[in-house]
Amino acid sequence: xxxxxxxxxxxxxxxxxxxxxxxxxxxxxxxxxxxxxxxxxxxxxxxxxxxxxxxxxxxxxxxxxxxxxxxxxxxxxx
Amino acid sequence: xxxxxxxxxxxxxxxxxxxxxxxxxxxxxxxxxxxxxxxxxxxxxxxxxxxxxxxxxxxxxxxxxxxxxxxxxxxxxxxxxxxxxxxxxxxxxxxxxxxxxxxxxxxxxxxxxxxxxxxxxxxxxxxxxxxx
Numbered sequence: 462x463x464x465x466x467x468x469x470x471x472x473x474x475x476x477x478x479x480x481x482x483x484x485x486x487x488x489x490x491x492x493x494x495x496x497x498x499x500x501x502x503x504x505x506x507x508x509x510x511x512x513x514x515x516x517x518x519x520x521x522x523x524x525x526x527x528x529x530x531x532x533x534x535x536x537x538x539x
Numbered sequence: 540x541x542x543x544x545x546x547x548x549x550x551x552x553x554x555x556x557x558x559x560x561x562x563x564x565x566x567x568x569x570x571x572x573x574x575x576x577x578x579x580x581x582x583x584x585x586x587x588x589x590x591x592x593x594x595x596x597x598x599x600x601x602x603x604x605x606x607x608x609x610x611x612x613x614x615x616x617x618x619x620x621x622x623x624x625x626x627x628x629x630x631x632x633x634x635x636x637x638x639x640x641x642x643x644x645x646x647x648x649x650x651x652x653x654x655x656x657x658x659x660x661x662x663x664x665x666x667x668x669x670x671x
Contacts (some may be wrong), residue, residue, distance in 0.1 A: 468602075469545055477639075497598075499594075499598050504594055504595065504598070521600075522601065524594075524597055525634035525635045526594075526632060527564070527580075527632075527634075528584070528588020528589065528628075529625070529628050529629035530562065530584070530586065530628045
């Protein structure tokens with residue numbers, strides 16, 4: 462099936478069990494705890510990665526948190 | 540090497556000063572090693588000691604860069620009261636591959652800007668060339 466990942470149309474094998482989490486694994490995305498995903502224009506809660514299926518035609522964007530600083534983790538960080 | 544046009548270099552300093560005493564952050568886009576665009580981003584932490592970009596803004600910038608056919612070259616942030624070198628937190632959260640990390644320090648008498656690449660926890664400073 463074909464999906465769009467970060468602006469590129471990509472054909473991947475059919476897999477009804479595929480979720481956002483497993484897709485990120487397939488793509489060998491490291492540090493997945495710090496990845497934000499947008500699915501069809503909506504930002505997904507990270508807790509939903511493991512249950513959200515990937516369907517043909519989906520438009521998926523992902524990127525890493527961009528942050529830093531001297532202090533301990535802020536509340537907005539996961 | 541990161542080549543930054545004078546007007547964008549000036550805007551980096553202006554952004555840092557406008558945001559003082561909070562940290563400010565943003566993204567620099569361009570081609571090769573030459574910056575051509577600056578995107579001021581919201582520091583959702585609104586803190587003097589740390590920053591976190593708004594993911595919605597991040598996605599918007601990434602799509603805009605793509606539409607313009609340019610790349611994300613650097614992530615920048617200010618250090619209002621500390622030197623222009625990455626903190627341990629900066630290094631730990633330098634997750635985006637293949638980008639430079641630009642830090643604007645307002646700690647001294649004059650603003651200072653430095654750029655580095657961070658990979659696997661290793662910091663390598665790179666020269667900045669200001670272009671007109």
